[in-house]
Amino acid sequence: MEVLGIDIGGSGMKGAVVNVETGKMLSERYRVSTPQPANPQNMAEALRGIVRHFGWSGQIGCGFPAAILHGVAKTAANIDDSWIGTNVEKLFSKTTNCLVKVINDVDAAGLAEVHFGVGKNVRGSIIMITLGTGIGTALFIDGMLYPNTELGHIIMNGMDAEHYTSNETRKTQNLDWDEWAQRINEYLAYMEALFWPDLIIIGGGGSKYHEHFFHKLKTQAEIKPAHLLNEAGIIGSAFYTTVAH
Ligand code: BGC
Secondary structure (H helix, E strand, O other), rough: OHHHHHHEOOEEEEEEEEEOOEEEEEEOOOOEOOOOOOOOOHHHHHHHHHHHOOOOOOEEEEEEEOOOOOOOOOOOOOOHHOOOOHHHHHHHHHHOOOEEEEHHHHHHHHHHHHHOOOOOOOOEEEEEEEEOOEEEEEEEOOOOEEOOOHHHHHOOEEEEEEHHHOOHHHHHHHOOOHHHHHHHHHHHHHHHHHHHOOEEEEEEEEHHHHHHHHOOOOOOOOOEEEEHHHHHHHHHHHHHHOOOO
8 A cells, every 4th residue: 555654853844655565665755844933834834745746645644743642742842832732633634635644753763663674573672763853762662662752852961862962963063973972872871771672773864874973882782773764754654554543
């Protein structure tokens, strides 16, 4: 079955048609910048543009950068606060005239890795961590997702961890690869002390540069870059429509 997967982040909104049985993208990826202010009206309009680009009228799975409970956004760290309390599924379904299912963006990316990527057939506990505009996390046990973990917001050195360690912070503070790797290591040590995962998967925009910093990371658990890199969010969002209630 073909589903349009759309990965919405703090900086970009990316879509592609995905075969949800194989986890393969069937079209080129289409990206637009996340509009500013990143409020419901502007983002719904941008989403409509992506759907038009594909001439799509079927099902859509959408990853969204917030805790999502039964289609409703509960948080808004890198998007406009007016999202909080908005039923994203209803708004996007109405805007596009398609059936839209919405899941947290990193839960979506994690689903893709666990079903089609580096976490496939892995038993035990997995933490997927994305380093992008913010930090997102997804927790799995024997392939089952515990949703909306929001562990990018634990407090480290007196601040929100994502403000200390995200890829955005690397850029704005001009951190070199050593400095950034050091901060990621502090964050990973904190995660390991709390969760003792068997496998850590690193994804998100920052994972594009993994050859610069991955060898500097030190963990007790096995650690791997996301297999599907930046496509995981799109593939997992589409796949989510097959397991959503
Ligand atoms: C948000 C999460 C999101 C992550 C990555 C965080 O700031 O709170 O919901 O998954 O950024 O986009």
